[in-house]
Amino acid sequence: MLITLLKLQTIATRSHASMVVREKKVSQLINSAQPSTGEMAKQEPDSVVSDLIGFLNAAPTAFHAVDEAKKRLRSAGYEQVSEREDWKLEAGKKYFFTRNYSTIVAFAIGGYLEVGVQTYGSGLWHTWFDRDLTIAGRVIVREEKDGSVSYLHKLVRIEEPIMRIPTLAIHLDRDVRDAFKVNAQTHLLPVLATAVKAELNKVVAEDGEADNDILTSGEKSNEKTTSNALKHHSLLLQLLADQLGCEPEHISDFELQACDTQPSIIAGAAKEFVFSGRLDNLCMSFCSLKALVDATSSDSNLEDESGVRMVALFDHEEVGSDSAQGAGSPAMLNTLSRITHSFTTDSKLLEKAIQRSFLVSADMAHALHPNYMDKHEQNHQPKLHGGLVIKHNANQRYATNAVTALIFREIARNHSLPVQDFVVRNDMACGSTIGPILASGVGIRTVDVGAPQLSMHSIREMCAVDDVKYSYEHFKAFFQEFTRLDAKIKVDA
Numbered sequence: 264m265l266i267t268l269l270k271l272q273t274i275a276t277r278s279h280a281s282m283v284v285r286e287k288k289v290s291q292l293i294n295s296a297q298p299s300t301g302e303m304a305k306q307e308p309d310s311v312v313s314d315l316i317g318f319l320n321a322a323p324t325a326f327h328a329v330d331e332a333k334k335r336l337r338s339a340g341y342e343q344v345s346e347r348e349d350w351k352l353e354a355g356k357k358y359f360f361t362r363n364y365s366t367i368v369a370f371a372i373g374g375y376l377e378v379g380v381q382t383y384g385s386g387l388w389h390t391w392f393d394r395d396l397t398i399a400g401r402v403i404v405r406e407e408k409d410g411s412v413s414y415l416h417k418l419v420r421i422e423e424p425i426m427r428i429p430t431l432a433i434h435l436d437r438d439v440r441d442a443f444k445v446n447a448q449t450h451l452l453p454v455l456a457t458a459v460k461a462e463l464n465k466v467v468a469e470d471g472e473a474d475n476d477i478l479t480s481g482e483k484s485n486e487k488t489t490s491n492a493l494k495h496h497s498l499l500l501q502l503l504a505d506q507l508g509c510e511p512e513h514i515s516d517f518e519l520q521a522c523d524t525q526p527s528i529i530a531g532a533a534k535e536f537v538f539s540g541r542l543d544n545l546c547m548s549f550c551s552l553k554a555l556v557d558a559t560s561s562d563s564n565l566e567d568e569s570g571v572r573m574v575a576l577f578d579h580e581e582v583g584s585d586s587a588q589g590a591g592s593p594a595m596l597n598t599l600s601r602i603t604h605s606f607t608t609d610s611k612l613l614e615k616a617i618q619r620s621f622l623v624s625a626d627m628a629h630a631l632h633p634n635y636m637d638k639h640e641q642n643h644q645p646k647l648h649g650g651l652v653i654k655h656n657a658n659q660r661y662a663t664n665a666v667t668a669l670i671f672r673e674i675a676r677n678h679s680l681p682v683q684d685f686v687v688r689n690d691m692a693c694g695s696t697i698g699p700i701l702a703s704g705v706g707i708r709t710v711d712v713g714a715p716q717l718s719m720h721s722i723r724e725m726c727a728v729d730d731v732k733y734s735y736e737h738f739k740a741f742f743q744e745f746t747r748l749d750a751k752i753k754v755d756a
Contacts, residue, residue, distance in 0.1 A: 355458030384581030624698030630715035650681030
């Protein structure tokens with residue numbers, strides 16, 4: 264009998280060493296009413312020895328040892344299978360079987376916890392592979408105070424990398440060097456953890472039992488269980504709760520985005536570039552916002568201004584702008600209307616004000632790529648360090664016309680700022696911006712411009728330091744000089 268028991272231990276250790284040791288921790292976690300798994304790792308040796316004594320006393324024979332092991336495995340979430348039947352095993356689950364009730368084999372099948380994601384816009388998705396990713400966004404937190412419930416909007420950002428989308432090894436896909444094709448549904452799921460590791464890190468209830476409510480389909484319920492607990496793994500909810508300083512069950516809903524953890528930097532041998540994600544279109548958003556702030560920083564800035572200086576940073580441009588807060592919404596027209604009606608009761612003044620107004624649609628532009636120079640029209644090749652790019656398209660993919668281009672170019676000339684022009688090749692499709700949407704929806708004169716950049720829509724883009732400065736200076740000059748310059752433009756006279 265002693266020899267049989269030694270064979271059992273040898274087999275288990277040799278084939279499933281890491282799994283057996285880890286799942287023993289879960290067993291202790293469930294049955295011994297111990298503290299959290301993090302504290303379990305810090306147990307004093309005597310507590311482990313005490314657990315061993317209990318096991319020894321319950322196992323005078325191999326049959327009793329199997330019976331005790333079976334009880335512990337069941338309590339730890341292991342499912343019994345039979346050698347006489349087909350096995351329907353699943354990744355991330357744990358099983359055991361007995362033979363002659365004197366041998367027991369337990370195994371945990373490795374698996375991954377992946378985060379369900381949805382692609383937004385037309386990204387260069389292959390650039391997201393093998394990057395250190397995290398999540399950020401907003402969370403709606405339920406808060407109860409003095410008997411009343413409120414729902415708070417909180418921003419969240421986990422700084423450290425918690426996810427990764429691993430590429431398939433070259434040995435398993437020899438054709439990848441010729442064509443790397445990404446299936447957005449199956450290939451872009453970031454790995455958050457392995458299933459076995461997540462089991463060890465489960466949230467532990469006060470009674471010492473693993474809190475399985477979060478992972479069940481609703482068979483077990485309690486007052487704290489929320490719909491989110493059934494939709495999202497406890498590990499993800501716990502990460503968010505730790506960051507927000509709340510309990511996981513207080514998280515009512517969230518909107519999160521995967522993002523790169525590598526910080527934006529000024530780089531290049533001559534420190535002439537900005538390497539960053541989201542340059543398209545946070546670069547133009549920042550430059551326009553800073554230009555407005557600095558162009559209105561003192562009361563004297565507005566003494567000679569007869570108009571209104573304004574910036575609007577719209578959501579959802581990459582997916583068509585058709586949302587309640589996108590450029591296709593009434594947000595711009597509503598704003599102009601409310602500003603106008605704050606100073607007059609004349610219902611006709613808004614229409615006249617719109618005809619005197621001017622919109623700069625600022626969205627990053629495609630710089631000439633040194634390795635793909637044939638992708639640009641020969642006479643329209645915007646270059647890094649070359650200043651803002653004025654975009655033209657006869658099919659109204661851009662809203663620029665001769666008059667609006669002239670106004671923007673004259674402002675550049677008055678301040679010795681470089682400016683470039685872009686027209687897409689006739690044999691290539693042309694992108695678009697919110698310029699045509701606002702121009703047609705509001706009826707306002709519009710010019711489409713943008714700073715040149717490379718790697719647009721990659722997880723890591725680049726632009727030139729000089730063009731950031733030029734953009735800011737150009738926008739600031741526009742705010743300061745448009746009213747005077749527009750008085751000199753005679754078109755419908």
